Amino acid sequence: RIVQKSRIRVKGREDRATTDHVLDPRTRLILFKMLKSGIMSEINGCVSTGKEANVYHALSGDSSQHLAIKVFKTSVLDFRDRERYITGEYRFRHGYSKKNSGKMVKLWAEKEFRNLKRISMAGIPCPTPLHLRQHVLTMSFIGEGYEAAPRLKDAELTPEQAYYAYVDCVKYMRIMYQECQLVHADLSEYNLLYLNEKLYVIDVGQSVQPEHPSSHEFLMMDCKNVNDYFSRQSVEPLTVKELFYFVIDDRIPNSDSRLEELLRGVSQRVVDGSAERIAREDEDFMKTQAFAPRSLFEIEDVDAVIQSNSALGNAVQLMTCGLSA
Ligand code: ADP
Numbered sequence: 394r395i396v397q398k399s400r401i402r403v404k405g406r407e408d409r410a411t412t413d414h415v416l417d418p419r420t421r422l423i424l425f426k427m428l429k430s431g432i433m434s435e436i437n438g439c440v441s442t443g444k445e446a447n448v449y450h451a452l453s454g455d456s457s458q459h460l461a462i463k464v465f466k467t468s469v470l471d472f473r474d475r476e477r478y479i480t481g482e483y484r485f486r487h488g489y490s491k492k493n494s495g496k497m498v499k500l501w502a503e504k505e506f507r508n509l510k511r512i513s514m515a516g517i518p519c520p521t522p523l524h525l526r527q528h529v530l531t532m533s534f535i536g537e538g539y540e541a542a543p544r545l546k547d548a549e550l551t552p553e554q555a556y557y558a559y560v561d562c563v564k565y566m567r568i569m570y571q572e573c574q575l576v577h578a579d580l581s582e583y584n585l586l587y588l589n590e591k592l593y594v595i596d597v598g599q600s601v602q603p604e605h606p607s608s609h610e611f612l613m614m615d616c617k618n619v620n621d622y623f624s625r626q627s628v629e630p631l632t633v634k635e636l637f638y639f640v641i642d643d644r645i646p647n648s649d650s651r652l653e654e655l656l657r658g659v660s661q662r663v664v665d666g667s668a669e670r671i672a673r674e675d676e677d678f679m680k681t682q683a684f685a686p687r688s689l690f691e692i693e694d695v696d697a698v699i700q701s702n703s704a705l706g707n708a709v710q711l712m713t714c715g716l717s718a
């Protein structure tokens with residue numbers, strides 16, 4: 394229908410105008426080919442119009458399955474933010490073309506497609522990635538019929554549901570890190586869907602691998618966002634520090650019982666009145682961690698940094714103590 398409504402024109406002012414609404418001629422052609430080849434039988438209204446992508450509802454070729462089609466926007470401006478996620482990542486060590494926003498946007502869609510594959514393979518609820526064509530990603534639709542599942546932000550959870558959702562979310566973060574080798578890097582109530590008491594992880598185009606130089610900084614933000622949201626739902630969360638180390642520690646023999654132990658500790662803090670002191674310590678942890686480099690090799694002149702007496706200097710000093718000269 395979209396293809397019929399907007400006749401393809403190759404040049405002219407109107408084309409540029411349509412870039413804002415995503416459906417530029419190139420995109421229309423891709424959608425048209427997907428209709429023709431039977432990947433989908435119809436494409437319907439927009440589920441969401443975002444800064445970087447629009448998401449549409451569609452039906453599979455035989456109309457048996459509901460699909461979500463994520464169309465990444467191709468305008469250059471939207472890519473400034475993305476750069477910091479791609480720079481420094483091993484998977485993109487051969488670089489990408491900044492000048493060519495078309496290529497860049499394709500890369501972004503590819504990244505989301507691959508990350509979704511890893512996440513669904515690990516058994517974390519998320520949309521199943523089905524098809525990728527340039528900057529158009531087709532995945533399974535999370536919702537009931539034509540109705541998309543609400544974002545966690547818009548879902549109304551009872552305190553009990555919120556508690557179990559928190560526990561699930563913490564487990565998913567750990568599995569993502571340990572099994573998928575991914576930090577979500579934009580995790581919050583905006584990028585989690587809630588359906589039938591289940592959380593679904595979405596929007597993983599920006600997710601990075603642990604070796605990305607900023608992965609721990611991103612992870613800490615994820616931990617903080619998740620904790621902040623669930624605190625507002627009257628869940629007593631772990632500290633950011635506890636959550637952070639629960640996610641990254643690869644020496645935990647039984648992660649479920651470790652998590653139970655941590656959660657028992659939280660209830661204990663509420664009882665013995667140490668919660669406030671621990672919250673203050675957590676603030677300090679976040680400050681230090683935000684500046685902590687992943688390894689000393691990231692720093693050109695270690696001595697100078699330590700002597701600078703900055704937050705980074707303190708963090709580096711902590712890292713180097715115990716090392717003999
Ligand atoms: P962005 O935030 O980059 O615009 P998202 O991947 O977060 O893109 O998708 C935007 C919105 O589209 C989501 O908040 C959600 O409401 C909806 N959405 C995305 N993927 C799906 C899906 N597979 N099923 C149902 N709704 C989806």
Ligand code: MG
Pocket residue numbers: 583584596
């Ligand atoms: Mg999103």
